Amino acid sequence: MMEIKVLGPGCANCNRLEQATREAVQKAGLEASIEKVSELQEIMGYGVMSTPALVVNGELRLAGRVPSVDDLVALLKRG
């Protein structure tokens, strides 16, 4: 099962990324847990300054942008 974390201190774009990620997971038919991380200490622990960011299975995959659902599907399918 895929472990996805959406990093963001709670700005509008962070919520949009979370929404888009949920849609992408559903569209790709993946089994994944999606967790929202808004604790600054934890976000910085991933080396991220530009939020929102996406961490998949512990690996930083996206920072400072909100891609389209289709792009997210492609990103998630790459594993």
Place this chain on the structure above:
Amino acid sequence: MLEALGTVLSWLNENLLKMTWLNDLVGRLVQDVLGLSLTSRLGTSIQFFIYDSVKIFVLLSALIFAISYVQSYFPPERTKAILGRFNGVGGMVLGALLGTITPFCSCSSIPLFIGFTSAGLPLGVTFAFLISSPLVDLASVMLLASIFNWTTAIAYVVMGLLLAVLGGATISALKLERYVEPFVFGTHLADAELPELTRRDRISFAREQVADIVRRVWKYVLIGVGIGAVIHGWIPGEFISAVLGDQNPFAVIIATAIGVPMYADIFGTLPIAEALVGKGVGLGTVLAFMMAVTALSLPSLIMLKKVVKTPLLAAFFTIVVTGIIIIGYTFNAFGRLLV
């Protein structure tokens, strides 16, 4: 040869940036379709509103796209790594310069501040970056060139960078480090490998930025253009020049005081600036207004309050306001040479 190049450049400027043809086209529309005279108040206001909103949205989209593509090469994580190698004035100059090309939104200012500070960047460098970032960005420079001219745009950039460097230097000289919230130093920013971006990624990033920024600023632009149109057509020139004109020695201070509490994007302030200049307000007064609106805003001050204590925040505020006022008076004194 040089002359030919100059002709080509000014043609491009007139048609692509200033879009004088659009103004004529809208003028004809207002006259022939709406049947309003262009010398009437309503006619000239409507012409200004339509022409300016179309122009700003077209330029904004094209510019943000191009600039975001460039910016995708300078994420803040990389900026931090570059800045970490410099100290003193060199670091502040570089901080101010990188502030102009690092993609930045006010919601990222907290992680950015913590990241820079906990990585050991001097406070002066971080503030040079934080001042220049909202103040001088490439898109606004192109729009300034479109509305005024290139000399004005370049002068604005130089002044903005100078304000950022001097502001950073002052904060550094005041040794205000103890007014940074202690948890900031305790936060560790991991050194992460940012995902490598392909060309396709950069293009979609640029497209996302256009959509995001248009969604965020369209209200401000329309409000700004609306206010500009009202100033353009309805408010008597004598009234404006009495308050903001050169004969009023407090004009720059008034313009700054009006601008500080306003929270808008630079794109929203441009049409107001344009209309004010049209009414004969000094360039320095107008630039002071624009800088005050963009450099300082309540939301960003509230954000910063989470990571710094009041004395540092007050120093930042005072330095920026004083700087803007000095820039305004300088431009009013020498601006005649530019326009």
